[in-house]
Amino acid sequence: MSTAANSPGRPGRRPSTSQVELEKVAFRLFDRNGFDATTVDDIAKAAGIGRRTFFRYFDSKNDVVWGAFTDQLEYMRERFAARPPAEPVMESLRAVVVDFNRVEAGETDRHRRRLQLILRVPALQAHSTLRYADWRAVVAEFAAHRTGVHPGDLRPQAIAHAALGTALAAYEHWLGDPGSDLATVLDTAFAELARGFGEESRCS
Amino acid sequence: MSTAANSPGRPGRRPSTSQVELEKVAFRLFDRNGFDATTVDDIAKAAGIGRRTFFRYFDSKNDVVWGAFTDQLEYMRERFAARPPAEPVMESLRAVVVDFNRVEAGETDRHRRRLQLILRVPALQAHSTLRYADWRAVVAEFAAHRTGVHPGDLRPQAIAHAALGTALAAYEHWLGDPGSDLATVLDTAFAELARGFGEESRCS
DNA sequence: ACATTAATGACACCGGGTGTCAAATGGAAG
DNA sequence: CTTCCATTTGACACCCGGTGTCATTAATGT
Numbered sequence: 499m500s501t502a503a504n505s506p507g508r509p510g511r512r513p514s515t516s517q518v519e520l521e522k523v524a525f526r527l528f529d530r531n532g533f534d535a536t537t538v539d540d541i542a543k544a545a546g547i548g549r550r551t552f553f554r555y556f557d558s559k560n561d562v563v564w565g566a567f568t569d570q571l572e573y574m575r576e577r578f579a580a581r582p583p584a585e586p587v588m589e590s591l592r593a594v595v596v597d598f599n600r601v602e603a604g605e606t607d608r609h610r611r612r613l614q615l616i617l618r619v620p621a622l623q624a625h626s627t628l629r630y631a632d633w634r635a636v637v638a639e640f641a642a643h644r645t646g647v648h649p650g651d652l653r654p655q656a657i658a659h660a661a662l663g664t665a666l667a668a669y670e671h672w673l674g675d676p677g678s679d680l681a682t683v684l685d686t687a688f689a690e691l692a693r694g695f696g697e698e699s700r701c702s
Numbered sequence: 703m704s705t706a707a708n709s710p711g712r713p714g715r716r717p718s719t720s721q722v723e724l725e726k727v728a729f730r731l732f733d734r735n736g737f738d739a740t741t742v743d744d745i746a747k748a749a750g751i752g753r754r755t756f757f758r759y760f761d762s763k764n765d766v767v768w769g770a771f772t773d774q775l776e777y778m779r780e781r782f783a784a785r786p787p788a789e790p791v792m793e794s795l796r797a798v799v800v801d802f803n804r805v806e807a808g809e810t811d812r813h814r815r816r817l818q819l820i821l822r823v824p825a826l827q828a829h830s831t832l833r834y835a836d837w838r839a840v841v842a843e844f845a846a847h848r849t850g851v852h853p854g855d856l857r858p859q860a861i862a863h864a865a866l867g868t869a870l871a872a873y874e875h876w877l878g879d880p881g882s883d884l885a886t887v888l889d890t891a892f893a894e895l896a897r898g899f900g901e902e903s904r905c906s
Numbered sequence: 907a908c909a910t911t912a913a914t915g916a917c918a919c920c921g922g923g924t925g926t927c928a929a930a931t932g933g934a935a936g
Numbered sequence: 937c938t939t940c941c942a943t944t945t946g947a948c949a950c951c952c953g954g955t956g957t958c959a960t961t962a963a964t965g966t
Binding site for chain 3 (some may be wrong): 711712713714715716741742743754757761762763
């Protein structure tokens with residue numbers, strides 16, 4: 499898909515850059531000057547394109563940070579479908595979310611910088627709600643399918659919202675504690691969620 | 703506090719309007735033309751003030767919708783403190799959140815319109831994350847205090863995040879079902895959360 | 907050569923938000 | 937009443953993100 503626009507046999511002028519290329523350029527500037535202090539003009543100039551062209555690759559400056567997030571949601575949907583149907587909903591949820599956040603060893607640093615921006619820069623923090631809505635929809639769809647109700651019903655929606663919140667808390671904790679392992683933190687957080695955050699660990 | 707600036711014995715020019723006054727003017731325009739189509743210039747003109755002055759009453763156009771939200775958080779903090787110390791955390795949480803969303807019979811319609819804007823207008827939806835951060839802080843502080851840990855720890859943060867998510871799901875459900883009662887919906891949603899959204903309703 | 911298709915970039919424009927500063931307003935002291 | 941001081945106001949200029957428009961450029965096939 500990324501090279502689809504470069505495929506031969508297709509008329510018209512070739513794209514002069516790509517999303518990943520712009521992303522790389524932008525991240526360099528974000529690292530050096532910070533997100534807010536980096537203007538779209540800066541990114542465009544550094545990438546050798548016009549300001550207007552930038553907005554043909556990304557809907558907004560905020561969206562640069564999110565990479566292929568939306569595409570990955572499809573993968574998440576598949577992982578949900580692959581879980582054994584008899585498994586409790588919250589158990590599947592925990593497994594899939596942990597798996598979804600598994601990144602290649604080389605990519606873990608990039609993942610960290612991404613989340614650092616999303617969770618700490620107010621503008622991106624706000625914008626994240628819009629992007630995470632799709633994430634929630636995937637979760638709600640799964641929870642609804644499993645329990646035989648509509649995705650718009652209260653329970654699946656509450657599950658999706660609570661799951662997102664739990665994941666965000668885990669992300670924040672992970673960012674604040676450099677030595678911690680994201681998968682472990684997510685696992686414990688979702689275990690707590692499935693237990694209703696109760697004091698007693700289990701039914702006696 | 704609202705009339706503090708009008709109190710005698712204080713030098714300087716009198717404020718020419720107030721937050722509540724601007725809020726009323728703005729909501730009229732939002733109702734008629736929608737949030738996005740209403741510019742700050744429109745509000746200022748309708749209120750008979752300058753555009754620059756508007757931003758001395760509100761940090762942003764988004765904040766107009768939130769009324770005295772931040773002040774109410776202090777009340778929420780008090781309600782938490784008033785709960786019996788032996789009560790389970792999630793039980794106190796449920797009670798306080800339900801109570802916090804109790805509004806006078808005459809104000810219920812205004813509350814509904816507020817939430818409708820916050821939850822349905824993308825710009826406000828995004829911005830809400832920033833405002834709700836304070837709400838989460840109050841919840842995390844309470845949960846941490848009860849369990850004897852720091853507010854920044856994973857558990858209280860996860861509880862706060864999940865609680866917010868649950869409340870949002872309840873709000874959305876309430877907005878979508880005009881016949882429903884907000885307190886009831888919140889109550890059932892938080893009961894589910896405390897139960898870990900499990901299939902079995904209780905320990906056998 | 908020619909039409910077609912697609913991407914580009916320049917330009918103008920809108921709207922939210924901020925910094926600055928002179929002017930307006932009102933109380934208090936002379 | 938006049939002067940001084942504190943405070944709010946509004947005008948102006950400016951920055952930046954985002955959009956609509958349109959001529960131009962680069963690639964294809966005929």
